[in-house]
Amino acid sequence: xxxxxxxxxxxxxxxxxxxxxxxxxxxxxxxxxxxxxxxxxxxxxxxxxxxxxxxxxxxxxxxxxxxxxxxxxxxxxxxxxxxxxxxxxxxxxxxxxxxxxxxxxxxxxxxxxxxxxxxxxxxxxxxxxxxxxxxxxxxxxxxxxxxxxxxxxxxxxxxxxxxxxxxxxxxxxxxxxxxxxxxxxxxxxxxxxxxxxxxxxxxxxxxxxxxxxxxxxxxxxxxxxxxxxxxxxxxxxxxxxxxxxxxxxxxxxxxxxxxxxxxxxxxxxxxxxxxxxxxxxxxxx
Amino acid sequence: xxxxxxxxxxxxxxxxxxxxxxxxxxxxxxxxxxxxxxxxxxxxxxxxxxxxxxxxxxxxxxxxxxxxxxxxxxxxxxxxxxxxxxxxxxxxxxxxxxxxxxxxxxxxxxxxxxxxxxxxxxxxxxxxxxxxxxxxxxxxxxxxxxxxxxxxxxxxxxxxxxxxxxxxxxxxxxxxxxxxxxxxxxxxxxxxxxxxxxxxxxxxxxxxxxxxxxxxxxxxxxxxxxxxxxxxxxxxxxxxxxxxxxxxxxxxxxxxxxxxxx
Numbered sequence: 001x002x003x004x005x006x007x008x009x010x011x012x013x014x015x016x017x018x019x020x021x022x023x024x025x026x027x028x029x030x031x032x033x034x035x036x037x038x039x040x041x042x043x044x045x046x047x048x049x050x051x052x053x054x055x056x057x058x059x060x061x062x063x064x065x066x067x068x069x070x071x072x073x074x075x076x077x078x079x080x081x082x083x084x085x086x087x088x089x090x091x092x093x094x095x096x097x098x099x100x101x102x103x104x105x106x107x108x109x110x111x112x113x114x115x116x117x118x119x120x121x122x123x124x125x126x127x128x129x130x131x132x133x134x135x136x137x138x139x140x141x142x143x144x145x146x147x148x149x150x151x152x153x154x155x156x157x158x159x160x161x162x163x164x165x166x167x168x169x170x171x172x173x174x175x176x177x178x179x180x181x182x183x184x185x186x187x188x189x190x191x192x193x194x195x196x197x198x199x200x201x202x203x204x205x206x207x208x209x210x211x212x213x214x215x216x217x218x219x220x221x222x223x224x225x226x227x228x229x230x231x232x233x234x235x236x237x238x239x240x241x242x243x244x245x246x247x248x249x250x251x252x253x254x255x256x257x258x259x260x261x262x263x264x265x266x267x268x269x270x271x272x273x274x275x276x277x278x279x280x281x282x283x284x285x
Numbered sequence: 286x287x288x289x290x291x292x293x294x295x296x297x298x299x300x301x302x303x304x305x306x307x308x309x310x311x312x313x314x315x316x317x318x319x320x321x322x323x324x325x326x327x328x329x330x331x332x333x334x335x336x337x338x339x340x341x342x343x344x345x346x347x348x349x350x351x352x353x354x355x356x357x358x359x360x361x362x363x364x365x366x367x368x369x370x371x372x373x374x375x376x377x378x379x380x381x382x383x384x385x386x387x388x389x390x391x392x393x394x395x396x397x398x399x400x401x402x403x404x405x406x407x408x409x410x411x412x413x414x415x416x417x418x419x420x421x422x423x424x425x426x427x428x429x430x431x432x433x434x435x436x437x438x439x440x441x442x443x444x445x446x447x448x449x450x451x452x453x454x455x456x457x458x459x460x461x462x463x464x465x466x467x468x469x470x471x472x473x474x475x476x477x478x479x480x481x482x483x484x485x486x487x488x489x490x491x492x493x494x495x496x497x498x499x500x501x502x503x504x505x506x507x508x509x510x511x512x513x514x515x516x517x518x519x520x521x522x523x524x525x526x527x528x529x530x531x532x533x534x535x536x537x538x539x540x541x542x543x544x545x546x547x
Contacts, residue, residue: 013373014385017366017429024426025392025400028407035406084301091298103302104543105534110305111547112530114487114504117523120511121308124315124323131311131325159304167547191290220396223489227511237398244402244494254406257399268394272387 029261036254054255063239063256070235073150074219077157078165081214082207084158085165089206090199092166093173111163119227122156123147126228148230156224161217165210168275172206173199205278209271216264216271236260309527316520323517334521343506344522351496352486352503355417359424360482366425367432367477368470374433375440389433392426397490400426405494415497423495424485431484431546432477438545439473476541479533487530 039051057063092103110118125131126146133143146152176199184194200207222237229235236256243253311325316334318327338344374386392400404423413419443466451461467474489504496502501509503522510519537543 008379010373010377010379013369013377014389017370017389017433018385020366020425020429021388021392024404024407024422025395028400028403031407031410032403084304087294088298088301091294101538101543105538106302106306108543108547109531109534110309112483112487112534113309113527114489114507114523116489116504116507116511117312117487117526118308120507120519120523121311123511124311124325125307127323129322129324159308162301162305167544171544216396220398222398222493223508227508237396240398240402241493244405250406250409253402257402261395261399264396264399265394272394 029258032254032257034254035251036258038251040249040251054251055259057252058255058259066234066236066239069233070219070237073153073157073225073235074215076154077161077218078211078215080154080158081162081165082211085162085210086169086207088162089166089169090173093170094178107163107166111160115160115223116227118159119156119224122152122159122228126152126155147228150229150233152228153225153235156228157218157221160221160224161214164213164217168210168213168271169203169206171275172203172278176202205274209274212267212271212274216267220260220264312520313524313527315517316524318517321516323520334517337516337518338521338525341518343501344503344518347501347503347506348522348525351417351420351500355421355424355502356482356486358421359428359485360478362421363425363428363432363481364474364478367429367481368436368474370429371433371436371440375437376445390430393430397427397488398493401491401494404491408495415495415500417496417500419497420492420495420500420502423491424488427488427491428481428484431480432474435473435477435480435541435546436470438542439470443469472540473545476537476546479537480546483530483533487526 036054037050037052039047039049039053041047058067088103088107092100092107095103123130127133128143128145128147130146132146136143180198180202181194184198185191189197219235220237221235222241225235226238226241229238240253240256240260243249243256314325314327315323317330317332318324319329319331319333320327338348370389374382374389401423404419404426408415408419447469448458448461448465451465452458456464487504488502489508492502492505493508496505503526507519507523534543537546
């Protein structure tokens with residue numbers, strides 16, 4: 001194909017989607033940025049004067065706690081995802097093509113089903129008369145209240161986001177030749193030593209990008225805390241939802257959204273660059 | 286796998302899979318159970334909740350008139366937009382190409398709940414009423430990157446000389462594209478379209494903000510049913526979504542590499 005034609009064909013090809021994203025991604029966020037600089041009034045939709053109050057309020061006790069809880073739950077979720085996801089990623093990366101295909105199907109299928117449906121399943125499992133409490137009562141123990149707690153939220157978030165941890169780690173373990181593992185073991189390292197000295201350091205880019213992905217997804221979660229959490233211990237996503245659709249405090253919602261989007265976008269770009277750099281380094285070597 | 290890997294590794298992984306799949310198994314089991322109290326394991330098998338699903342105008346509208354329609358429209362439009370964008374990115378060299386590529390995948394980096402809020406406030410400022418069209422526009426933003434990803438992967442495995450050969454044999458560039466490149470790209474195109482459909486069909490975060498009272502999508506309806514403690518009719522609806530998505534992913538796995546799309 002002619003790469004330097006007189007007509008910029010690439011512009012015709014990429015133009016429509018670029019325009020689409022401009023109107024439905026950049027302009028809406030610019031709109032939010034503008035809202036966040038105007039004061040909130042319970043009676044008027046829009047006041048002309050400018051203010052930084054919407055950002056200042058984020059440092060109030062209520063919002064500081066809200067952010068603290070959200071960031072903490074995100075950290076716990078990420079840590080649990082590493083513990084559960086890393087072994088899974090290792091097994092998938094080293095499985096035969098047939099088992100790998102089945103493992104991937106069983107990993108991606110639940111990922112693609114709507115989050116509401118998976119939460120619904122967990123509500124049935126963890127509910128007052130759910131599976132867990134039935135089992136507890138069968139062995140003669142008292143039923144426990146699992147639902148509507150931070151534990152329930154973490155269980156739900158881990159269930160939804162663990163595939164995002166597995167996929168990047170798996171990709172980076174696949175790039176490590178199995179012969180390295182054998183060499184280390186033939187030289188006398190036991191499996192754990194080999195793992196710590198060979199696999200773990202070489203799969204670090206995948207691990208980092210998985211952690212950043214899971215962290216930024218879980219700190220912006222809404223459905224899981226809304227359906228499984230204690231209504232008095234909310235996360236930032238719920239606060240934004242309420243300020244937009246319930247209390248109509250749009251400037252407040254805008255400043256919260258913009259703060260959260262900057263944090264998560266920075267993390268996501270970090271993840272993107274971690275994987276890209278790893279890919280480039282491999283090409284170079 | 287190395288024969289000397291720890292003995293507990295496989296049982297551990299099996300347990301993780303169990304946790305991953307448990308909610309889906311429970312939902313499907315509850316949808317066939319006779320109890321209205323979400324009993325698991327169910328004490329019998331009945332199609333009662335599926336009958337209730339088809340008898341409920343709210344569920345039928347949400348499933349067939351909103352989610353399915355928006356999903357199919359989003360998939361077809363995203364395929365056109367995404368394929369042309371991927372062609373432009375892969376087959377041409379221009380200034381700022383990498384920046385454009387990052388921009389095109391940016392929707393995957395923005396949390397959906399924030400995109401939903403941003404679009405809601407944008408529509409509100411323009412005084413646009415919520416409808417299936419506002420929902421469709423939102424879904425196109427998050428679906429198209431999947432098409433771009435899969436078509437880019439498909440193009441990478443395609444020799445541009447095939448097209449050049451067709452052109453040297455007398456085909457115009459447009460003819461060469463439609464007769465040579467497009468048929469060879471078929472499996473990556475279909476995979477991208479299927480994923481675009483799935484993303485739209487199961488989306489909840491955008492739909493919470495963008496669907497109006499006349500355009501409640503299935504996940505949003507299930508969400509409100511969970512909040513108002515509905516009956517296992519929602520389990521029947523969920524089972525149908527699980528089966529549809531499972532089958533579609535099997536198709537992608539058959540014709541293309543799943544890893545290149547997700």
